[in-house]
Amino acid sequence: MLHQPNLTVNAAGHLALGGVDTVALAEKYGTPLYVLDEDMIRSRMGLYKTAMTACLPAGSRPLYASKAMCCKALCRAAMEEGMGLDTVSAGELYTALAAGFPPSGICCHGNAKTDEELRYAIQSRVGCIVADGEQELARIDRLCGQMGLRQSVLLRVTPGIDPHTFAAVNTGVVDVKFGVPVPTGQALAVTGAALKMPHIDLEGFHCHIGSQIFDAGPFRLEVDVMLSFLDSVRRAYGYTAGVLNLGGGFAVPYEPGESAPDCGGMIRQVGEHLAALCRQYDYPAPAVMMEPGRGIVAAAGITLYTVQNVKTVPGGSTYAAVDGGMGDNPRYALYRARHSAVLASRAGEPEDCAVTIAGRCCESGDLIGENVPLHMPQAGDILAVLVTGAYTYSMASNYNRVPRPPVVALRGGQDRLIVRRETLQDVAALDL
Numbered sequence: 001m002l003h004q005p006n007l008t009v010n011a012a013g014h015l016a017l018g019g020v021d022t023v024a025l026a027e028k029y030g031t032p033l034y035v036l037d038e039d040m041i042r043s044r045m046g047l048y049k050t051a052m053t054a055c056l057p058a059g060s061r062p063l064y065a066s067k068a069m070c071c072k073a074l075c076r077a078a079m080e081e082g083m084g085l086d087t088v089s090a091g092e093l094y095t096a097l098a099a100g101f102p103p104s105g106i107c108c109h110g111n112a113k114t115d116e117e118l119r120y121a122i123q124s125r126v127g128c129i130v131a132d133g134e135q136e137l138a139r140i141d142r143l144c145g146q147m148g149l150r151q152s153v154l155l156r157v158t159p160g161i162d163p164h165t166f167a168a169v170n171t172g173v174v175d176v177k178f179g180v181p182v183p184t185g186q187a188l189a190v191t192g193a194a195l196k197m198p199h200i201d202l203e204g205f206h207c208h209i210g211s212q213i214f215d216a217g218p219f220r221l222e223v224d225v226m227l228s229f230l231d232s233v234r235r236a237y238g239y240t241a242g243v244l245n246l247g248g249g250f251a252v253p254y255e256p257g258e259s260a261p262d263c264g265g266m267i268r269q270v271g272e273h274l275a276a277l278c279r280q281y282d283y284p285a286p287a288v289m290m291e292p293g294r295g296i297v298a299a300a301g302i303t304l305y306t307v308q309n310v311k312t313v314p315g316g317s318t319y320a321a322v323d324g325g326m327g328d329n330p331r332y333a334l335y336r337a338r339h340s341a342v343l344a345s346r347a348g349e350p351e352d353c354a355v356t357i358a359g360r361c362c363e364s365g366d367l368i369g370e371n372v373p374l375h376m377p378q379a380g381d382i383l384a385v386l387v388t389g390a391y392t393y394s395m396a397s398n399y400n401r402v403p404r405p406p407v408v409a410l411r412g413g414q415d416r417l418i419v420r421r422e423t424l425q426d427v428a429a430l431d432l
């Protein structure tokens with residue numbers, strides 16, 4: 001079922017994305033093929049930008065979490081739409097800089113940054129590095145001293161909130177690989193250490209509570225914990241934070257039953273709650289950063305495959321084997337993430353069976369989905385898997401030495417290639 005407003009069935013009975021015939025795209029570029037509705041991506045970027053500018057303190061800004069889908073064209077779109085950018089590796093930082101993204105708008109994450117990556121970020125004059133703990137703060141400070149440069153940093157803390165139970169939980173949720181726990185008192189102690197380091201400027205704090213957050217509740221709880229923490233930092237050290245980064249995690253509906261969250265409304269509620277707490281604590285309102293990734297790109301993307309074989313196991317499942325799979329979309333294999341799908345070449349036909357979409361790799365776990373409602377596929381059909389804009393291309397691999405698919409962006413009804421298809425030569429290019 002088509003639950004995205006940018007998906008329609010055209011007069012030929014084909015699936016159209018942003019008005020463009022997907023079967024024609026499959027013919028032009030081949031399959032598998034990632035297709036992104038760039039108009040939708042830009043309008044999502046604009047929505048976060050507008051809501052955060054209107055509802056949050058001065059200087060507040062969304063940063064696109066580029067790990068969701070990182071390539072030069074998307075970095076340029078984020079730049080043109082006035083967003084900042086998150087990177088989590090030298091590779092993502094290199095991509096952003098190569099796209100012309102201003103370094104001052106880049107925020108560098110990661111829980112295991114190497115000295116080489118830190119030097120690259122500092123030397124590039126990135127706006128901010130999010131330090132994962134005391135050892136990394138000390139390393140950034142030492143590298144800055146050696147390089148004769150200063151660096152703005154945020155300290156990543158774990159507030160201890162489970163976004164799916166809407167509860168502040170002190171254990172379990174802080175026992176994670178990211179950040180320094182607030183509830184144990186460690187975040188307060190590490191802040192004291194950071195404030196003594198001579199070559200870094202602690203601008204404030206970062207936290208990220210999870211993904212697929214459908215309403216403002218968990219973010220409000222995050223603001224509760226963080227304002228109370230900021231207040232205790234001020235009481236302990238007389239330090240006032242200028243920046244509060246609340247992370248990403250805006251949800252996206254993957255299946256027809258789920259409805260899209262009202263992100264603008266969520267941001268407005270966060271702003272109202274923050275303003276009330278700043279009054280309560282008499283705390284100067286910090287600039288707020290938020291880091292949507294999935295919320296910007298997921299629903300704008302589809303993946304097109306060609307069905308190669310169809311078989312039904314008597315008393316078992318119907319399998320449609322496609323020319324891609326976990327190599328271009330590992331989400332089902334990794335997390336049992338569910339995607340809906342439609343036969344792009346016969347999109348007007350009823351969903352009259354449940355089909356297991358099998359990938360081409362030599363792994364029985366290489367599936368895109370099990371018992372996905374579909375019209376009965378035939379070999380040669382073009383199959384579209386929906387809501388694949390986030391965490392697919394960025395997680396793709398060359399398992400079984402399958403070349404990675406290209407990415408096509410649609411803007412104003414025009415298609416253009418933004419990442420070319422890997423060739424067989426590319427696949428063996430690093431072998432000596």
Ligand SMILES: *Cc1c(COP(=O)(O)O)cnc(C)c1O
Pocket residue numbers: 065067068086109208210211212247248249250291292293294295
């Ligand atoms: C993954 C991540 C994001 C983006 O999460 P989404 O669910 O894609 O919005 C933002 N910030 C940090 C620190 C992350 O690790």
